[in-house]
Amino acid sequence: MLNDKGNHLIGGYRGGVIPDIASARDRAIRLFRSFKSASNLSAVEALEVAVKLYVKLGEKVSIYIFGDDYTESPSGPVIATL
Numbered sequence: 310m311l312n313d314k315g316n317h318l319i320g321g322y323r324g325g326v327i328p329d330i331a332s333a334r335d336r337a338i339r340l341f342r343s344f345k346s347a348s349n350l351s352a353v354e355a356l357e358v359a360v361k362l363y364v365k366l367g368e369k370v371s372i373y374i375f376g377d378d379y380t381e382s383p384s385g386p387v388i389a390t391l
Contacts, residue, residue: 310337313351315358318344324362341375 310318310327317323318340327333352374359372 310340311355311358312344313355315354326363 310322312318319327319336327337356372356374363372364370
């Protein structure tokens with residue numbers, strides 16, 4: 310999990326995958342509920358970090374961007390970066 314600046318929110322999983330188990334999901338939900346941070350309202354930095362760390366040639370990957378203030382057009386910087 311990364312914030313919009315590309316910093317890991319749960320440092321113990323940097324470069325790895327958060328396991329799909331109840332305790333990890335609960336921790337992530339608690340983190341989202343308590344998350345308070347200044348934001349630049351752009352996911353470009355996080356997308357760049359995610360692609361560099363988690364995308365491997367020949368493997369399938371899903372990257373999800375969550376937010377409530379996404380105002381860029383479909384041809385905006387996030388899509389251009391991707």
